[in-house]
Amino acid sequence: MATIFVNNPGNLSNPSQIQRLNKLVNEMESLPESWGSSKNKHWKAFVRTDGENGTLKRFFFTTAYHGERLKEWAERANLQNKWRDIIDKYNDLNATVFNDEGLFLDLINNMPTDAWQSALATLICMTTICALFMGGEWRTVILAGITIGSIILGTLGILAWMDITMDPIMMAALVISIGFSIDIPAHVSYHFYSSGFDLPKPINKNDRHLFLNQRLTTTLLAVGIPALQAAISTSFCVLALLLVPLYMAQIFVKIMFSCIILCVIHSLILIPALIVLSDGILWNLFLLCHNTESVPNSIES
Incomplete structure (x- = not known):
């Protein structure tokens, strides 16, 4: 009207x-x-x-x-x-x-801008915080930032694939899910960073591989099960909203469930894989430049 x-x-x-x-x-x-x-x-x-x-x-x-x-x-x-x-x-x-409905409809045109600005601000803030607490291990900081950004983009991609349009309800649920996407990756990254202080430093290539495996094992043992428990319990709580036949409830479930799945996959699979991959790349680059088998302090991280 x-x-x-x-x-x-x-x-x-x-x-x-x-x-x-x-x-x-x-x-x-x-x-x-x-x-x-x-x-x-x-x-x-x-x-x-x-x-x-x-x-x-x-x-x-x-x-x-x-x-x-x-x-x-x-x-x-x-x-x-x-x-x-x-x-x-x-x-x-x-x-x-x-x-x-004019007040809400006027927000529709600003939704895409608000969404990418919120996502970018979250990514910058979390990368900065990771740098403050894990500044001695720049590789982990970069991987944490990449992972958080990938989760946010993945969530938006899934929403587009499900043909969910940008509206105030979707925007509110997206902001909440962006906050959730930070949790597990930050825990995994920090535990990997802190695990390096309790293990002997590597001397050669074989020691370096063992050192990396021990750090990843320690990290996943400390964070893996709690992360899965948090994801499963949160999923059950969110899925209960499907019992309510409301558009708002359905959108919230879709967004949160997508974010939780991406968060677990990125945190427990992608981050360890990227750490191993980057370690091999750094090691090969070092060998090309220095032609030595000893491990310098500059790439122990």
């Missing part, structure tokens, strides 16, 4: 002015989603006139729209933009359009 306020109807004794008002109404009714003139309403009680001579000062009318596509927030936002484009053609009438 669109409510159009005409604040300066002008001199209606002039036929051309009446024709211009009718043109505004016709344009609003000519949109594909419009019900047509049968749903165009105005009320005498809401007409404002000059008390002295009865000149019309302002009035409003309503017109209705429908369609299967208007179930989607994005489509309703597009329709509202069409209304505004029409109204902007009639500046002389000082017309405005009002919709009960």
Whole structure:
């Protein structure tokens, strides 16, 4: 339902002015989603006139729209933009359009920008925090940042694949899921970093491989089971929302469940794999540059 306020109807004794008002109404009714003139309403009680001579000062009318596509927030936002484009053609009438959902529909256009800004801010903040606490091991800091960014992008990709449009409910659930995506990767990264202090430093290539295996084993034994328990318990809590037949509950379950699965896969499989891969690359680069089998302190991390 669109409510159009005409604040300066002008001199209606002039036929051309009446024709211009009718043109505004016709344009609003000519949109594909419009019900047509049968749903165009105005009320005498809401007409404002000059008390002295009865000149019309302002009035409003309503017109209705429908369609299967208007179930989607994005489509309703597009329709509202069409209304505004029409109204902007009639500046002389000082017309405005009002919709009960306008406050939320205006947010739709900003959703993509807000989403990537929130994700980027989260990634920068978490990478900075990891650098402060694990600054002595830059490789782990970089891998933690890459993992968090991959989880966020993966969640957005799954939502697009499931054809979930950006709306206020989806945005709120996404912000919550972004916070959850940080938890397990940060624990795995920090435990891997701290495990290096309790083990003897490697001297040669064989010792380096053993040192890396011991660190990964210590990390996964300390974090693996608790991480799986947290993921499973959170999943059960979230899945209970499916019992409620609400759009908000269904969206929240899809987003959180996708994020949890990606978080576990990245934290317990991808991070260890990247650590092993990067270790081999660093070692081969060192051998190419120095032609030695000893392990320098600069690449122990």
